[in-house]
Amino acid sequence: MTMQCQNCDVLVIGLGPAGAVAAAEAAKAGLKTIGFDGKSRAGYPVQCAEFVPSLLTNETLAAYHQSQQLIDKMVTFVEDELPDEKIPFSGRIIDREKFDAELCEIAKNCGAELHFGKKLIKLDGNKAVFSDGTSVIAKVIIGADGPHSFVGKSVGLINNETLETRQITIQLLSPIKSTDIYLSAKYIGGYGWLFPKNETANLGIGVAHEKRHLLKPLLEELHSRLIAEGRVGSEILYTTGGAIPVGGMIKPYAKSGDATIILAGDAAGLTNPISGAGIPAAVVSGRMAGETAASLLNGNIEAAEDYEQELHELFGTSLKRARAHFEKLLAIHKDGVPNPAQLRNGWIAYDEYWSEKFNNDAKGETYDLLEA
Numbered sequence: 001m002t003m004q005c006q007n008c009d010v011l012v013i014g015l016g017p018a019g020a021v022a023a024a025e026a027a028k029a030g031l032k033t034i035g036f037d038g039k040s041r042a043g044y045p046v047q048c049a050e051f052v053p054s055l056l057t058n059e060t061l062a063a064y065h066q067s068q069q070l071i072d073k074m075v076t077f078v079e080d081e082l083p084d085e086k087i088p089f090s091g092r093i094i095d096r097e098k099f100d101a102e103l104c105e106i107a108k109n110c111g112a113e114l115h116f117g118k119k120l121i122k123l124d125g126n127k128a129v130f131s132d133g134t135s136v137i138a139k140v141i142i143g144a145d146g147p148h149s150f151v152g153k154s155v156g157l158i159n160n161e162t163l164e165t166r167q168i169t170i171q172l173l174s175p176i177k178s179t180d181i182y183l184s185a186k187y188i189g190g191y192g193w194l195f196p197k198n199e200t201a202n203l204g205i206g207v208a209h210e211k212r213h214l215l216k217p218l219l220e221e222l223h224s225r226l227i228a229e230g231r232v233g234s235e236i237l238y239t240t241g242g243a244i245p246v247g248g249m250i251k252p253y254a255k256s257g258d259a260t261i262i263l264a265g266d267a268a269g270l271t272n273p274i275s276g277a278g279i280p281a282a283v284v285s286g287r288m289a290g291e292t293a294a295s296l297l298n299g300n301i302e303a304a305e306d307y308e309q310e311l312h313e314l315f316g317t318s319l320k321r322a323r324a325h326f327e328k329l330l331a332i333h334k335d336g337v338p339n340p341a342q343l344r345n346g347w348i349a350y351d352e353y354w355s356e357k358f359n360n361d362a363k364g365e366t367y368d369l370l371e372a
């Protein structure tokens with residue numbers, strides 16, 4: 001039996017928020033667009049704490065449609081000190097599975113052809129080969145395949161630093177409207193979080209990749225503390241985790257044979273190295289990647305360079321600031337143990353985080369959706 005080989009204008013690898021939005025945008029421009037994801041269905045399994053800032057509804061109404069509950073403040077617990085409140089801090093907890101699924105539905109309605117349960121296993125020039133043996137030849141290939149992007153690796157564009165996470169979903173014994181953050185010298189390179197979702201909550205911890213063996217005991221310890229405080233139940237309803245790119249933005253385009261490669265979302269290293277937030281950047285860069293594909297295929301040979309420039313303008317300042325804080329905290333860990341003041345200094349809820357000057361401070365506008 002001969003395996004099927006198709007041609008298309010735009011091939012999208014990965015149908016998380018970045019890929020789904022990119023596919024919608026390319027299809028909307030009238031391009032023959034095909035998307036693939038290794039997952040058997042959109043958005044599942046969920047690897048996310050499901051918080052998005054309010055401003056994301058300006059980009060996609062899916063954030064509104066799939067809203068589960070509103071958030072109006074951030075409460076930060078630093079070691080065993082009294083908590084600090086940041087008010088207002090507005091956002092929503094979404095149903096991430098339904099959010100991703102809605103974005104894929106939108107892409108299909110725009111005319112994109114989407115396939116699930118098929119993983120990219122080979123990229124040979126402009127030809128992509130999938131786990132079921134099918135292959136696709138494309139003019140533009142959008143790599144929206146997450147932190148360990150296969151597309152990126154194939155052209156030497158690699159996220160070389162990641163944070164590792166572990167998260168459980170548990171019962172919340174009384175409702176809260178805050179995202180609760182736990183800062184501790186024990187959470188090297190990361191932090192703990194309790195994000196409410198009505199009667200349940202996502203409780204997780206992120207740490208530097210080399211410390212990932214500590215995730216399970218650290219999360220068990222935080223869970224026990226919250227049980228003892230009477231805030232959450234002991235039953236674990238769901239366990240997940242995953243990598244978060246923390247190295248900052250990488251070059252988001254390259255050539256692969258005749259095809260132009262464009263990276264978006266986590267694949268392009270757009271997730272904030274301090275907060276770990278990446279959904280807004282995935283949605284925004286996905287839209288821009290789809291627009292870039294259309295512009296390239298319309299004859300604008302500078303479209304990919306323009307894309308890189310625009311990403312820098314939108315995300316560069318906040319990513320550089322976060323990266324500088326991240327490096328500073330890791331350096332403190334190398335010499336000893338960060339004290340509570342140093343932990344606060346490196347977290348987005350505190351004025352010190354925003355006012356500190358670093359050598360790599362970029363000039364220009366910040367489009368940090370978390371600042372909203």
Ligand SMILES: Cc1cc2nc3c(=O)[nH]c(=O)nc-3n(C[C@H](O)[C@H](O)[C@H](O)COP(=O)(O)OP(=O)(O)OC[C@H]3O[C@@H](n4cnc5c(N)ncnc54)[C@H](O)[C@@H]3O)c2cc1C
Pocket residue numbers: 013014015016017018019036037038039043047048049050051052118119120121144145146147149150165166167204240241242243244264265266267271276277278279280282
């Ligand atoms: C535990 C955890 C909690 C988080 N919480 C938040 C949060 O509360 N708020 C927030 O803003 N961000 C959060 N993030 C980050 C956020 O989830 C990501 O930044 C976001 O999902 C990036 O979207 P994306 O589309 O770029 O990549 P992804 O959502 O990772 O999508 C990539 C897709 O590519 C597919 N794929 C990968 N390889 C292949 C292949 N070879 N072939 C085909 N398909 C492939 C995957 O199956 C996946 O569906 C969290 C991350 C983790 C790990």
